[in-house]
Amino acid sequence: MTATPTKTPVSRPAPPAHKAAGGTRKRRGSKQSLAVWLFLLPAALLGLYFKFIPMFEGVRLSLFKVQPFLGDIFVGFENYAKVLGDQRFMEALGHTIFLGVTQTLGALLVGFVLALLLEGQARSLWFLRTAIFLPVVTALAVVGEIWRILYFPTADGPLNSILGWLGLGPLQFLNGTDTALWSIAVVGIWSGAPYNMVIILAGLTGVDRSLYESAGVDGATVWQRLRYITLPALRPSLVIVLTLAAIRSLRSFTEVYVLTGGGPAGSTEVWMTRMYSLGFQRNDIGVASAAAVLLLVVTLLLTVGTQYLAKRKADR
Amino acid sequence: MTLARTTAAPRRRPSPSARFDTALGWSPQFGANMALRITLCVLVFCIFALPFVAIISAAFDRNSSPTEISLLPKTFTLQNFEVAQQQGLWGYLLNSLVIAGGGLLLQMTVSVFAAYSLSRKKFRGQALVLLLVLMTMMLPEEVIGIPLSLVLGDLPLLGISLKGSVLAVILPVGIWGFSIFIMSEFMKEIPGEIEEAARLDGVGEFRMLFTIILPLCKPALGVIGIFGFMMVWDQYLLPLIAANDPSDYTLTVALSVLRNDTTVGPGVLVAGAVMAMIPSLLVYLFLQRSMIRGITSGATKG
Numbered sequence: 001m002t003a004t005p006t007k008t009p010v011s012r013p014a015p016p017a018h019k020a021a022g023g024t025r026k027r028r029g030s031k032q033s034l035a036v037w038l039f040l041l042p043a044a045l046l047g048l049y050f051k052f053i054p055m056f057e058g059v060r061l062s063l064f065k066v067q068p069f070l071g072d073i074f075v076g077f078e079n080y081a082k083v084l085g086d087q088r089f090m091e092a093l094g095h096t097i098f099l100g101v102t103q104t105l106g107a108l109l110v111g112f113v114l115a116l117l118l119e120g121q122a123r124s125l126w127f128l129r130t131a132i133f134l135p136v137v138t139a140l141a142v143v144g145e146i147w148r149i150l151y152f153p154t155a156d157g158p159l160n161s162i163l164g165w166l167g168l169g170p171l172q173f174l175n176g177t178d179t180a181l182w183s184i185a186v187v188g189i190w191s192g193a194p195y196n197m198v199i200i201l202a203g204l205t206g207v208d209r210s211l212y213e214s215a216g217v218d219g220a221t222v223w224q225r226l227r228y229i230t231l232p233a234l235r236p237s238l239v240i241v242l243t244l245a246a247i248r249s250l251r252s253f254t255e256v257y258v259l260t261g262g263g264p265a266g267s268t269e270v271w272m273t274r275m276y277s278l279g280f281q282r283n284d285i286g287v288a289s290a291a292a293v294l295l296l297v298v299t300l301l302l303t304v305g306t307q308y309l310a311k312r313k314a315d316r
Numbered sequence: 317m318t319l320a321r322t323t324a325a326p327r328r329r330p331s332p333s334a335r336f337d338t339a340l341g342w343s344p345q346f347g348a349n350m351a352l353r354i355t356l357c358v359l360v361f362c363i364f365a366l367p368f369v370a371i372i373s374a375a376f377d378r379n380s381s382p383t384e385i386s387l388l389p390k391t392f393t394l395q396n397f398e399v400a401q402q403q404g405l406w407g408y409l410l411n412s413l414v415i416a417g418g419g420l421l422l423q424m425t426v427s428v429f430a431a432y433s434l435s436r437k438k439f440r441g442q443a444l445v446l447l448l449v450l451m452t453m454m455l456p457e458e459v460i461g462i463p464l465s466l467v468l469g470d471l472p473l474l475g476i477s478l479k480g481s482v483l484a485v486i487l488p489v490g491i492w493g494f495s496i497f498i499m500s501e502f503m504k505e506i507p508g509e510i511e512e513a514a515r516l517d518g519v520g521e522f523r524m525l526f527t528i529i530l531p532l533c534k535p536a537l538g539v540i541g542i543f544g545f546m547m548v549w550d551q552y553l554l555p556l557i558a559a560n561d562p563s564d565y566t567l568t569v570a571l572s573v574l575r576n577d578t579t580v581g582p583g584v585l586v587a588g589a590v591m592a593m594i595p596s597l598l599v600y601l602f603l604q605r606s607m608i609r610g611i612t613s614g615a616t617k618g
Contacts, residue, residue, distance in 0.1 A: 032437070032439075033439055033440075035433075035437075035521040036433045036437045036439045037433075037439075039429040039430065039432050039433040039521075039525075040429070040430055040433045040434075040445065041429075042425070042426045042429055042430070042490070043426050043427075043429065043430035043449070043491055043496065046426060046487060046488075046490045046491035047448065047449075047452050047491045049467065049471065049472070049487070050464065050467070050487060050488040050490075050491060051451070051452045051455045051460065051491060052448075052451075052455075053463075053467055053472055054455075054460040054463040054464040054466075054467050055455055055460055055463070057463035057466065057467065058460055058462065058463040061462070061463060114360065116338070116339055116340050117340075117353070117356055117357065117360065118357070118360075119338040119339060119340075119342075120337065120338055120342065121337075128357055128360070128361060130601075130604065131361060131364065131365040132360060132361070132364040132365060133600070133604075134364065134365060134368055134597070134600075135364060137546065137596050137597065137599075137600040138368075138593055138596060138597075139549050139550045139552075139568045139592060139593075139596060140550055140552065141550075141552050141568035141569065141571055141572075141592070142568060142571065142589050142592045142593055145571050145575065145585060145586075145589045146367055146368075146371050146589060147367075148575075149371070149374075149382045149385070149582065149586070150367060150382075152382035152383060154383060156383040156384075157382055157383055158370070158382065158383075158385045190363075190364070194364065195611065198608055198611050198612065199611060199612065202608075202611075202612035204338075204339060207339065209336055209337065210336075212336035212337075212339075212341070213336045216336060216341075222340060222341060225339065225341070226339060226340075229339075230339040251456060251458040251459055253458050253552070253553055254550075254552040254553070257552070258552075258571075258572065272458055275461075275462075276461070276553075279461070279462040280462070280465070280557070285462055285466075288462050289462055289463065292459055292460065292461070292462060292463075295459055296454070296455070296459050296460075299454055299459065300454060303454060
């Protein structure tokens, strides 16, 4: 009550100063926000042109029967019905899920084993870790070409000759309808596991060494040590690795396209390769767009879902 | 006595407590335990690194075929690379390098600018901008490939076609939410006092970014540089849909052209694969410290 009357007289005698101060602050503010938007401009333009316009365009096209030169016809959700009723899309969905699950879990397990094996300070281990990381750095297309050669299906192909030494018969690998999908999964595990290894190694450095020591004093076995000390400490990074890999595997395209192109006899067709052949080779743009929108929605739901789960876990 | 032992133990490395250093308790002493570890390490090395040795060897081998792969070329030759040159591999490599260089430069510039606004400023609609940046990560070329190829063929409002030009790959890879995020996470850590002091000296926005903030961000520049390079070099679908004809392909995409060309042997394909491997290999070897930091920080931050 006393503060208000004393304050007003102070500010009232000097209205020009107040106004001037407010004015500069305002001018500086608008200059500031102008700078803000100027710095965001390149990202905004590129994002608009190459992400958001295509996204809206894709949603729009998914509702039309697209015919060049004849004009598009609005068909509502007919394209979506076509995708969901298409036998080959459903098979592709199954293959996508199969690859997603085997590659994600396989790469996680192999990465975990690699990390346990290569944990330590020695220089030789550091060298080994560098060498083993090569598959991650190499472009997927190149990885695909390398494995096409390793998978050469005759008995004297590189992998088949190793199998021969072990007394196992030659496999068809990418050429066999029942081995092709597994062969692709192995390539995915091979090129993904070292990445997980690095993340898990980083997690392992955070484990309290004295816990190992006291477990040793208590006579715990190696298995118990892993189960009760190492795994709980790694849980946060494992969760992130898993969800990122799961989301990424939904849109895996390059390795399948390079390794088999969806063949033989459609046995490795995934959502993306089916979409690609519909959109670019058969020019059925409407249906392909509907498939893309479905993929986008699933990706979005998964991302938001994991964000929500992660947040809830953090709050708890 | 016991106290002295426990305090001295961590300092002497090959102490008995070394078996608590790793989760599996690998022993630093020679013995069965170490022999097992070395065996496993050799096996792992064979699985992950030997394919590369074999491929490089095959590229320099005169009679290379998938059925005769060895770890050293039997008859050394550069012939595969010469044939590759006749097949226009240098052109593909040039495409790749221009796209990688230009795309990376654009991506890093765009990311630094955007991150500066997002991390050092407060403005209305910031949350919305952040959400949109996050969305660019969920809209990779694979998901929006079909409409993107239409947009590349006929840019809205501008009405120009980017197809067949390197810009059709460079511009779309310029925006990548991941590197914007990494950069702005790093810029947030820079104390505000530094900025305040510079502001009092009358430093403007551009000078602030380039002379004050950016020099402090060198580690982050390394991280977004290496991840950006790998992202651009790994592009497959985008160069494929952006090309007018095979001469516009990047080296990685052109490998499929070589593979389907029956007039050249597998040795030429392998030579191309080796050429496509070398740039990423060099970048990795020079910047691997940044790379490991990037992976691990990405993992802990999500």
